[in-house]
Amino acid sequence: MDDLLSEFLTETNENLSVLDVELVRLEQNPNNPELLSNIFRLVHTIKGTCGFLGLPRLEKVAHASENVLGKFRDGELTITPEAVSLILKALDTIKGLLAVLEATEAEPPGDDNDLIARLNACAEGKLSGAPAAAPAPAPAPEPAPAPATTVEVPSVSLDELEAAWQAAEGPSTALTPVAAPEPAEEPAPSHDLVVPEPDPAPAPSKMPVPAAQAAGAQGGDEVREAGNKESAVAAQTIRVNVDLLENLMTMVSELVLTRNQLLQILRSQKESEFAAPLQRLNHVTSELQEGVMKTRMQPIGNAWAKLPRLVRDLAHELGKKIDLQMLGADTELDRQVLELIKDPLTHMVRNSADHGLETPSERVRAGKTETGRVTLNAYHEGGHIIIEIQDDGKGLAIDKIKQKAIQNGMASEAELANMSDQQIIQFIMKPGFSTAAKVTSVSGRGVGMDVVKTNIEKIGGTIEIKSVQGRGSTFVIKIPLTLAIVSALIVECAGERFAIPQISVVELVRAAADSEHTIERLKGTPVLRLRNRLLPLVSLQELLRLEREDGQEIKNDDETFIVVTQVGTYTFGIMVDRVFDTEEIVVKPVAPILRHIEMFSGNTILGDGSVIMILDPNGIASATGEMAMGENVSKEAAAVQAQRQEDKMALLLFRAGEGAPKAVPLSLVARLEDVELSAVELSNGLPVVQYRGKLMPLVPIDPCFSLGHEGRQPVLVFADGDRSMGLIVDEIVDIVEEKLVVQLTADRPGLMGSAIIAGKATEVIDAGFYLTQAYKDWFGSSSSDGFEEEKLQRVLLVDDSPFFRNLLTPLLSVAGYDVTAVENPSDALALCEAGEDFDVIVSDIEMPGMSGFDFAQAIRHGSRWQHVPMVALSSHATPRDLDRGRQVGFTDYVAKFDRDALLYTLQQTLSEHKGAA
């Protein structure tokens, strides 16, 4: 059956049963305007819904009844028992029609002209005594009307019914099956008020009785079946007080726990006669749990119902055009969860519409359609519900957030400068990040994003923000399906057990000396390399200040388990001693005196009967520096701009000779080869190998290294043009992707310096040095003296050759420059547009597309960078080129392979420029 229709049937049947009671009350108490208007409203509702659903026959009857009631209300008619009977009769007809409607999903053919005519006559005040079947005296109108209509009015007045049974034994027998259950359903209070003796009179003196009945009928606490006996649809759904369900859920939760306990005991016993019944209990409990859970499930659409209206009003008020799209409205989730996310959701949709979306004119200017879109999307994913609130507006204003953060003293400018956009966005979730400056009548009513976050975290959920300037923002909420029972991972640390909600656990990693994962430390801070990412670790023992009973500090080599946990975009590892299995737990709140400990979200009783604390990943994340988060959590100097953050370099890690692992930019390496040592020949005293039809010199990292004669040796092949060179290494370790920041310059030839790569101090080799070892003229002369460092001067390097970009980037960064490399002038100009600033630009001349000369001209003629010094790099350093370069605006001109000259020139140029400025 159509949902709408079945809902209509349920509702109308309910209304009708209320009407029955109310009408009788009215009859006894005709001067109660409140009662009358209530009745009028109910009939009006029925009429309205009938009209809406296209049920003309029902509508007509309801309309005629409404007319009569209208006259009553306006005082044009006096309320007489006859009139009331007539209306009750009309209601009976409606019930009859509904019964047919329910059975056939269509109104029965025919009309009720007879009844309508009488109703109309009544409305005109011409009610005749008793025209047809209607029993005029009507002491109890219900039993008397002939059973022609299959439907009867059961709940009028218990007393009247009883009276009627006793007074009129005859007809009542026919009705007994219908009416018999009635007394049981009537609320208890009426029994106290039962008028003992049959009293066939209309009895206006019985006022208190119906009042009690009405109270019972209206207090939704009871399962409301009254009047619905005949309606199968209505009988299929009952209204149950939510508290009752909650209570049931709690009981089931306890039952689940007890079952778990029993199963645990069973597991420890090999043979037990309890095994079979316990298995049965197990299944029944699971089914019961599932069933009770289902009673609490509601489509999320219920929480969204108010949003279209809200958005519409907002659109009017703000003069915006907003299109609200709601996807997955039938996704079901726990009622309790639903209640808790209702307000946060409303708030966020309001925010998106108010702050997120632009006005139509702004949108058109930004090249978007006039109508902004807010999309709500809900779906299930792995035992959780994901709700996305997305808008295609202007995105979060990073600058404003920064300002605000500084204003409110939440961060200093310097701190902000070191944060990624992702980190800055997190500020809007911080308490005290007031929206005061942007209060409109719509938003900023005191429900800040921090409240939203708190509410979501309260139900064990997480919230994640993505925002792209000019493109809009997306809020992703992940919440558990139900609060009642959660799956949790049981871990142990320092002899204590803790539960971690499964929702936040991404994976488990075992770290030990003999496994592929080991915990490394950066100034005491533990980190773990996990799939080429550095994962910050939190020691549960330190965090909770647990003391080991044996008083021993855990050593790095000992086995440690790492629970990789995700909170929003922040991923971190929790170090624990042992991991047990997962268990279903019921989260119970901790005692009030412990609520201030933010590390725990609750506690519970495990299967073995012991109490265990439940860790709150959100609390741990915020306690251990969530602000240090970012999409790529890394310990390196934070890149200020997103653009530059992506400026990562693939590095080849290898071992050769003594000391730390070594690294070289991967793009410099042409190939990795395994050289058969027996094929190595000597030429001019240097080892060479025949490689692709040419002789390739082999250079060891360690000059004292002597090649063996047998076996194979890994070799990094560097190539440029038709020349290649092989660098002999001991072992190739890994390829990692990181931004190369050389932190210590080396005074050893062949070393660029040391950098933290994958959390380890690594020596970055100077490939150029080894190239000149093989071919003295690879770069021309080369002797590297340390220059006085110009700290944090920003250099933009424009070169089409990846080889030179990769060579010069480490070279310049080792000399203390902050290098951004791009491969062509257009990219460089795009950076200029994007508002990047540099102290000096180093550009190649020969480039495909726009040449270095054209580039310089573009810069010098009215660009934002017109005063930034430019240094040209070219392999053709003829005087003519030099002149041309100066003409178009290059400050200086350097031969491409002369590294020292480049560094010298840069230093000169910058100091001159500084002096000039």
Add this chain to the structure above:
Amino acid sequence: MTANNAKVPAKKTKGEEVISGGSQDYVTMTIADQLFGIPVLQVQDVLGHQKITRIPLAPPEVAGSLNLRGRIVTAIDVRLRLSLSARPKDKPGMSIVVDLRGELYSLMVDSVGEVLSLSNDDFERNPATLDPRWREVSTGIYRLNGQLMVVLDVPRLLNFTNMEAA
């Protein structure tokens, strides 16, 4: 009887309204050889030694939590709450479970004694010179034969916010 009312503290806390009657029943207990009492109606359970789960980061007075027939009970080390030294490890101790606003707390004491019915005649306010911490959690003193019994006020005993300020 009426004359004795003067001795009853003017400020009565919940659970002690009956004190102005003839006598009061108290569950007695000893902590560091001192006798204490809690109105019997406030006592839910008396427990022997229990397995307690430690709660990290909790105030030192909170010994942990335990499972009492499916309910989680917070265990309070009364010795620490009363600024006494911790109980020696070899003594198992006992607990009295009380209910405060729907939450159960287990008060860990050295031993639990009998229930005494004490006449209000023997009740007296806390001496002004009593240790401030004790005065804070006690409603008064009963003079018994040969010893004194300190009446503990459960809500105040469990009011940790005050304690942090102190």
